[in-house]
Amino acid sequence: MKKALIVSLCLWASTLANAAPATLVSLQNPRASTGIEIGDVLQRSLVIESETPYELPGSALPIKGARIDGVELVNIAVKGDKHGKGHRYEITLTYQVFQGGAKPLVMRLPQTTLALTGGSEAANITVPAWHFWYSPLVVGDIHTARSNLQPQIKPALLPEATSSARLSVAVAVLVLGLIGLLYINAERRWLPWMGGHFAQAYRQLRKAKTQGQALNIVHQAFNRVYGQTLFRPQLAEFLAAHPQYQSHAAAIEAFFARSESLLFTREQSDLPALIKDLQQLSRQLRDAERRVA
Amino acid sequence: MASAANDGQLADWRSRALKLEQEVKSVIVGQDAAIRLINIAIFARGHVMLEGGVGVGKTTLLQSVARGIGGAYERIEGTVDLMPNDLVYHTFLGPDGRPQIDEGPLLRAGENLSVFFFNEINRARPQVHALMLRVMAERNLHAFKREYRLPHMIVFADRNQVEKNETFEIPSAARDRFMMEIPINIPEDKALRKSLVFDTRFQHAEKLTHTVESGLLPFDQLNDFSDLIQQHVQSSTAIEDYVIELWSATQKPQDFGITLEGVDMQRLIMAGASPRGMGMLLKAARVHAWLMERDFVYPEDIHAVFHEVIAHRLVFNSMYESRRTLLARELTAKILQTVAVPA
Structure with missing residues (x-):
């Protein structure tokens, strides 16, 4: 806004000074004045109108290839037409930046004076210099970069409270589920009541080598739960003292009857089948022990 | 074939044993466990010591069992002045006024003796215990220049644990000869206690004992049958x-x-x-x-x-x-x- 005002004042001043044999009608500079880097091409367009007999000769134009303070004029395009009693010239000056360096600095498109000929008096048009910020591709150090930082608006954050709550609930459910599965199925003592006597029996049964050992493992579990040696005639007392096993009363009774037959008579059993049956019973009683059955 | 015969014999004797139990239980109330144990001792051919207070029915119980077993039943009371010879013989004046010697309670029935009841054995002297020790172990005794065999004899003894005056502790060797020492306690059940006190049939122990069917077990076959049980x-x-x-x-x-x-x-x-x-x-x-x-x-x-x-x-x-x-x-x-x- 401020620049536009200055340019307008310059145009008005030049018009007054030259009594209007030639006037700079318009001047258009590049849109961005910051962030210009080496190799960038900048264009400024200007329109001049002159009264007859004044004309703009080709020699009045700046020389193509001239470099001033790291800015080179790489192209000149001139379009001249009759306009009323005079002429109208549309001139496009194309510059390219060849400035190197590691620090930002202020550069300019140079001031240009165009001399029109043909009249009795000299008529000059002055195109003012246009300043811009050169930005190096590589900064010298962090301090330089920091001093050249431009404020940015932070992106708006997405609302995350609902998603976080859902995630927390899902994780809690998952963890509880895993703990539950672990509690029900785990064989070792990781949580309270997990190292119960029947859980141990279930584990030890895998190592049983004889019929007697297998039966003894389960009997020992019963003995430990009961607090004393448990025999078949005392099963009613046992179940009354430990009602969590009541639902398995028939299986327990059957185990004791089978155990008596195998241990105290000459009856023999298929060991793998016996161990499998005892593991099944131990597992049921383990679940009862953990109160999940 | 022999096995089938044995099975039949075992079943037959079992029903007799259970019948004996039932008979004794009908006159002695509240002592089912003791009656079962005495029955076991009879078939295991072991001597039994009953232990309990005064008037709990020990004597009646033994008399009932002895009647069920059949055979001869002898009894002696343990006293501080009882001597071994009192068990073997006794002397008395005969009708002709001359001293006579007769067999004592241990020998009187000879081989027919099935139950010898020694009441209050702990009142007898150690000398008497020693004699009993030998008889219980060997089931024979030498007297009157001959050997008396007592193959079917079972000794039932009782001792009063409450009274200690004028008693002699039975040595461990003598105790070891008894297969069982069975405690006879007063029944806890209130109804049974009432029955014992108010039921008049319990006032006459002698009459009560006679209601037990006698000779339920052929006493002279018990030794052989006991062997059969042990083998079977x-x-x-x-x-x-x-x-x-x-x-x-x-x-x-x-x-x-x-x-x-x-x-x-x-x-x-x-x-x-x-x-x-x-x-x-x-x-x-x-x-x-x-x-x-x-x-x-x-x-x-x-x-x-x-x-x-x-x-x-x-x-x-x-x-x-x-x-x-x-x-x-x-x-x-x-x-x-x-x-x-x-x-």
Whole structure:
């Protein structure tokens, strides 16, 4: 806004000074004045109108290839037409930046004076210099970069409270589920009541080598739960003292009857089948022990 | 074929044994456990000591059992002046005024003697105990220049644990000859107690005893049949190991973690059960298994007779002897609770 005002004042001043044999009608500079880097091409367009007999000769134009303070004029395009009693010239000056360096600095498109000929008096048009910020591709150090930082608006954050709550609930459910599965199925003592006597029996049964050992493992579990040696005639007392096993009363009774037959008579059993049956019973009683059955 | 015959014989005798139990139970109320144990002792051919207070029905119980067994029944009262010869003979003046010698209660019935009841045995002197010890073990006696055989005799003795005046402690060797010492306690059941007090039929013990059918068991065949039971009922290796563990526990209960309140377990036991005692334990357990219609001994057969067969054989340190009855009961119970059947 401020620049536009200055340019307008310059145009008005030049018009007054030259009594209007030639006037700079318009001047258009590049849109961005910051962030210009080496190799960038900048264009400024200007329109001049002159009264007859004044004309703009080709020699009045700046020389193509001239470099001033790291800015080179790489192209000149001139379009001249009759306009009323005079002429109208549309001139496009194309510059390219060849400035190197590691620090930002202020550069300019140079001031240009165009001399029109043909009249009795000299008529000059002055195109003012246009300043811009050169930005190096590589900064010298962090301090330089920091001093050249431009404020940015932070992106708006997405609302995350609902998603976080859902995630927390899902994780809690998952963890509880895993703990539950672990509690029900785990064989070792990781949580309270997990190292119960029947859980141990279930584990030890895998190592049983004889019929007697297998039966003894389960009997020992019963003995430990009961607090004393448990025999078949005392099963009613046992179940009354430990009602969590009541639902398995028939299986327990059957185990004791089978155990008596195998241990105290000459009856023999298929060991793998016996161990499998005892593991099944131990597992049921383990679940009862953990109160999940 | 022989097996089938044996099975028939076993079943026939079992029904007789159970009939005897029923008959005795009909006159002695509240003593079912004691009656079952006496029945076991009869078929295991073991002598029995009854222990209990005064007037609890020990004598009536034994008389009822003796009537059911059949054969001759003799009885003697233990007194401080009783001498061994009083059991063997007695002297008296005959009708002709001349002294005569006759056989005493031990020899009078000869081989027909089936039950010899020694009342209040702990009032008799050690000399009498010694004689009984020999007769109980050998079942014969030399007297009147000949040998008297008493092959079918079972000794029932009782002792009053309450009264200690003018009594002699029965030595452990003599106690060991008794297969069982059975406690006779007053029934706890209120209805039974009322019955004992108010039912007039219990006022006449003699009449009551005579209601038992006599000669239910052919007493002279009991020895042979007892052998048949012992041969027929088997014990597995597990049971044998279990019995050995129980035996060890009677010797060193502290090794099994057994404790009794207020008792130094290291000093309690002077001697555990004897090999004869353990043999008798198995003998009695086999009879129990037979009564329960089994061909093999189960732990519950051992448990059914353990206290009564073992408790009186334990020799306690003298400092604990005064509490013998209580401690022995507690110790045998703890042993059964603690010792498990080994794998």
